[in-house]
Amino acid sequence: GAVVSQHPSRVICKSGTSVKIECRSLDFQATTMFWYRQFPKQSLMLMATSNEGSKATYEQGVEKDKFLINHASLTLSTLTVASAHPEDSSFYICSARWSGPGDTQYFGPGTRLTVL
Amino acid sequence: AQSVTQLDSHVSVSEGTPVLLRCNYSSSYSPSLFWYVQHPNKGLQLLLKYTSAATLVKGINGFEAEFKKSETSFHLTKPSAHMSDAAEYFCVVSGANDMRFGAGTRLTVKP
Numbered sequence: 191g192a193v194v195s196q197h198p199s200r201v202i203c204k205s206g207t208s209v210k211i212e213c214r215s216l217d218f219q220a221t222t223m224f225w226y227r228q229f230p231k232q233s234l235m236l237m238a239t240s241n242e243g244s245k246a247t248y249e250q251g252v253e254k255d256k257f258l259i260n261h262a263s264l265t266l267s268t269l270t271v272a273s274a275h276p277e278d279s280s281f282y283i284c285s286a287r288w289s290g291p292g293d294t295q296y297f298g299p300g301t302r303l304t305v306l
Numbered sequence: 307a308q309s310v311t312q313l314d315s316h317v318s319v320s321e322g323t324p325v326l327l328r329c330n331y332s333s334s335y336s337p338s339l340f341w342y343v344q345h346p347n348k349g350l351q352l353l354l355k356y357t358s359a360a361t362l363v364k365g366i367n368g369f370e371a372e373f374k375k376s377e378t379s380f381h382l383t384k385p386s387a388h389m390s391d392a393a394e395y396f397c398v399v400s401g402a403n404d405m406r407f408g409a410g411t412r413l414t415v416k417p
Contacts, residue, residue: 219369222406224405226407232409232410233396233407233408233409233410234350234396234406234407236405236406236407237409239404244408283349283350285350294340294352294355295400295405296333297342297349297350297351297352298349299348299349
């Protein structure tokens, strides 16, 4: 099956620093990628939809200036958490949409962000 | 708008007994529906998906789900639970541009 990677898998940073998370589709091209956030023992919440070559579409309540998304190529999307604070600590998961038969999203393994 | 409701936050079964995880959906058009499994500290794994073909969908690891339009349901079943099935399960509805996740059901399997 299709593979989506995320890097890093885990990051710990000090409050006020910016953190970049990469999401790559390894064996297919993804015109659309999605970013989710998951709090402990809770479901995934869609943060934004990222389309290659255009601005991301953010869900209501998600600060676009805090969570910067770039989808520069058909295989790479990045999420930058700007000036991270402890409340931004969470599990961030990306997915890439394969536009072939079945039209399935494939999920990355997630990135655990801890802001001290 | 579309959404899914997972009717049980926690299901506990004994090993070797059947599993039933319930999901109801709401969609203004014919939906695509998915079940994903998430093991602790792991990513999401696709179990199965429904995309308007056969209403009974067979997935991996012996799981299957039946799409019932009249009941707006997409319940996940397995005839015999295994210890390795213990995990969090998410029912998901997909639209043109996004996926909406249910709250999740934690499956516990007792020896």
